[in-house]
Amino acid sequence: MSEPKDTPFLEVRDLKKYFPVRGGLLRRVSNVVKAVDGVSFSIPAGRTMGLVGESGCGKSTLGRTLLRLQEPTSGQVLFDGNDITRLSKRELIPERRKMQIIFQDPYASLSPRRTVAQSIREPLDVHRIGSAAERERRVIELLDVVGMSPQVRDRYPHEFSGGQRQRIGIARALALNPGFIVADEPVSALDVSVQSQVLNLIADLKRDRGITFLFISHDLAVIQHVSDEIGVMYLGRIVETASSEDLYKDPKHPYTKALLSAIPIPDPTRKRKRIVLEGDVPSPMNPPGGCPFHTRCPEAMAICSTTVPTTINAGTDAQPHEVACHLFPG
Amino acid sequence: MHASAQPLLSVKDLAVEFDTEQGIVRAVDGISFDIYPNETVGLVGESGCGKTVTGLAILGLIPSPPGRIAGGRIEFGGRDLAALPEHAIREIRGRDISMIFQEPMTALNPVFTVGNQMIDVLMRHRGLTRAQARSGAIEMLAKVGIPAPAKRVDEYPHELSGGMRQRVMIAMALSCDPKLLIADEPTTALDVTTQAQVLEQINKLQDEFNMAVILITHDLGVVAETCGRAIVMYCGNIIETAPIEPLFATPRHPYTAGLLHSIPRIRDVKLAELPIIPGRVPDLLNLPPGCRFADRCDRVRPDCSEARVALHRDDGADAAVACLHPLVHQAGESHV
Numbered sequence: 001m002s003e004p005k006d007t008p009f010l011e012v013r014d015l016k017k018y019f020p021v022r023g024g025l026l027r028r029v030s031n032v033v034k035a036v037d038g039v040s041f042s043i044p045a046g047r048t049m050g051l052v053g054e055s056g057c058g059k060s061t062l063g064r065t066l067l068r069l070q071e072p073t074s075g076q077v078l079f080d081g082n083d084i085t086r087l088s089k090r091e092l093i094p095e096r097r098k099m100q101i102i103f104q105d106p107y108a109s110l111s112p113r114r115t116v117a118q119s120i121r122e123p124l125d126v127h128r129i130g131s132a133a134e135r136e137r138r139v140i141e142l143l144d145v146v147g148m149s150p151q152v153r154d155r156y157p158h159e160f161s162g163g164q165r166q167r168i169g170i171a172r173a174l175a176l177n178p179g180f181i182v183a184d185e186p187v188s189a190l191d192v193s194v195q196s197q198v199l200n201l202i203a204d205l206k207r208d209r210g211i212t213f214l215f216i217s218h219d220l221a222v223i224q225h226v227s228d229e230i231g232v233m234y235l236g237r238i239v240e241t242a243s244s245e246d247l248y249k250d251p252k253h254p255y256t257k258a259l260l261s262a263i264p265i266p267d268p269t270r271k272r273k274r275i276v277l278e279g280d281v282p283s284p285m286n287p288p289g290g291c292p293f294h295t296r297c298p299e300a301m302a303i304c305s306t307t308v309p310t311t312i313n314a315g316t317d318a319q320p321h322e323v324a325c326h327l328f329p330g
Numbered sequence: 331m332h333a334s335a336q337p338l339l340s341v342k343d344l345a346v347e348f349d350t351e352q353g354i355v356r357a358v359d360g361i362s363f364d365i366y367p368n369e370t371v372g373l374v375g376e377s378g379c380g381k382t383v384t385g386l387a388i389l390g391l392i393p394s395p396p397g398r399i400a401g402g403r404i405e406f407g408g409r410d411l412a413a414l415p416e417h418a419i420r421e422i423r424g425r426d427i428s429m430i431f432q433e434p435m436t437a438l439n440p441v442f443t444v445g446n447q448m449i450d451v452l453m454r455h456r457g458l459t460r461a462q463a464r465s466g467a468i469e470m471l472a473k474v475g476i477p478a479p480a481k482r483v484d485e486y487p488h489e490l491s492g493g494m495r496q497r498v499m500i501a502m503a504l505s506c507d508p509k510l511l512i513a514d515e516p517t518t519a520l521d522v523t524t525q526a527q528v529l530e531q532i533n534k535l536q537d538e539f540n541m542a543v544i545l546i547t548h549d550l551g552v553v554a555e556t557c558g559r560a561i562v563m564y565c566g567n568i569i570e571t572a573p574i575e576p577l578f579a580t581p582r583h584p585y586t587a588g589l590l591h592s593i594p595r596i597r598d599v600k601l602a603e604l605p606i607i608p609g610r611v612p613d614l615l616n617l618p619p620g621c622r623f624a625d626r627c628d629r630v631r632p633d634c635s636e637a638r639v640a641l642h643r644d645d646g647a648d649a650a651v652a653c654l655h656p657l658v659h660q661a662g663e664s665h666v
């Protein structure tokens with residue numbers, strides 16, 4: 001269980017991504033959306049970090065920024081010890097092979113004009129890997145990995161169901177043998193009976209190929225099965241990080257508790273007290289001062305509206321459990 | 331529990347067809363069910379099972395062409411909605427039966443204020459003056475838990491959050507005191523904390539307005555927490571219906587059981603492998619002759635593929651199942 005923690009595969013240090021907002025004629029000149037506002041975490045090699053939060057919390061922006069699909073405003077992303085935020089576009093190309101992303105909507109992420117084989121071999125073509133025959137062999141091999149028959153190679157995306165398209169998307173992400181994959185809501189668009197098939201596939205890839213994952217989802221029930229560690233995001237910040245076991249057994253941040261209690265349980269005999277949060281998530285353009293969650297927090301105190309809580313370890317050195325909340329002063 | 335009551339809505343052998351380039355698709359293929367006053371019934375199934383089409387058919391909203399009601403009756407208030415002309419349905423739609431949709435942004439008109447859209451409905455169906463309708467609209471917004479309703483009434487849909495928009499939709503749907511509300515995935519586009527707020531609101535309002543609710547959803551967790559009984563659809567058919575306690579504890583159709591098993595849920599001990607239903611839903615253009623779940627079923631026998639399997643109800647039972655070899659449960663045994 002205890003992986004060596006000294007050399008994390010991916011380390012993110014104080015990453016920020018701000019989007020400038022330019023107002024219209026009569027509005028204010030400009031504003032800033034702090035989509036990711038000082039996030040730090042690390043993922044050891046071969047482990048999966050789950051990132052959970054509601055829409056607009058910045059989890060997708062974080063996933064894209066750390067692959068430099070969007071340029072970070074500041075901060076560092078150490079990928080196998082190498083800070084990729086400092087690399088030039090040219091230097092980035094070989095690094096890109098090692099990291100891939102799987103998107104939420106398998107209908108939008110595959111070109112409707114390309115056959116399955118063309119889509120899967122595209123990364124090999126772009127990076128000029130192998131001969132034509134080798135690329136063809138690789139396509140068949142990848143289809144097998146994601147549980148699809150080689151006969152589908154010449155068919156088009158519209159001929160497949162959502163779950164099959166997501167498998168094709170995964171096969172494409174695997175084409176370059178990446179060490180790291182960002183999976184951004186990979187099962188949210190799928191039916192329940194298919195969700196589990198894809199989640200099992202992702203768990204297999206992690207086990208059999210040692211791929212390191214950042215698994216982004218709004219659904220705590222989905223994220224449990226695949227994650228070793230889980231970070232909970234709210235308005236651009238990570239408010240709690242713990243091992244998957246700890247987070248569900250002993251959630252500490254009031255937001256995590258509310259999220260857990262809001263999940264409908266498919267068992268009519270289990271009636272429970274639900275923490276129903278008041279109001280909506282505030283706009284990231286105009287986040288509240290102090291702790292960003294204090295406007296909705298059932299346990300808010302006076303200090304919460306004035307001072308941003310620092311992140312402390314409420315667990316042990318061996319089993320860290322980080323939380324940013326004034327209920328847990330350092 | 332419904333033995334003596336008269337059903338509010340009675341759907342009998344309903345079939346809905348769509349013309350497609352590849353041929354005629356029967357999205358709903360001969361389904362029958364009753365809805366009683368003041369109950370909440372979950373209409374559950376995965377995408378393409380026909381649950382939304384069923385809801386649209388009840389309201390006479392099947393787009394035609396390419397769709398049409400190809401058979402059956404929809405009895406409501408002594409009339410057959412399936413046979414009524416459009417102008418007659420319009421009088422019922424919005425007044426006696428209302429519907430709310432998954433994505434409130436597409437269901438609300440972006441160029442009119444919230445108030446304007448609500449006032450129209452109230453003036454048309456309740457014969458109120460504009461001033462009366464406006465105060466009625468504000469009152470409804472307050473009832474669905476919108477803060478500062480007198481201010482919100484003059485705002486446009488884009489100024490509201492997703493949860494607020496869905497509340498506005500609910501306020502509009504309930505403004506004429508309907509007897510039946512059809513809610514099609516009302517919380518699917520919402521965040522989980524907002525979903526909890528909206529579901530709580532629907533439950534509260536149901537008691538206050540004394541209406542029946544058909545909750546169309548793919549989410550069995552939502553059904554377990556809000557419905558009294560559920561109708562499970564697969565491939566255009568109803569395959570099982572039961573009150574939710576027995577449905578969740580002792581599902582009889584292998585598909586219902588598979589669905590219950592495969593829902594990602596928070597578990598005390600992580601499983602090495604999530605349970606799945608193998609395979610996938612058959613193509614509606616190319617359906618097998620017998621049970622439509624046979625290909626994916628672990629209880630399949632030769633007779634399953636011979637002929638269509640009808641929904642079977644034991645005498646006096648309030649549950650029914652369409653399966654030749656349903657799961658059998660011992661007394662007191664829980665399946666999940």
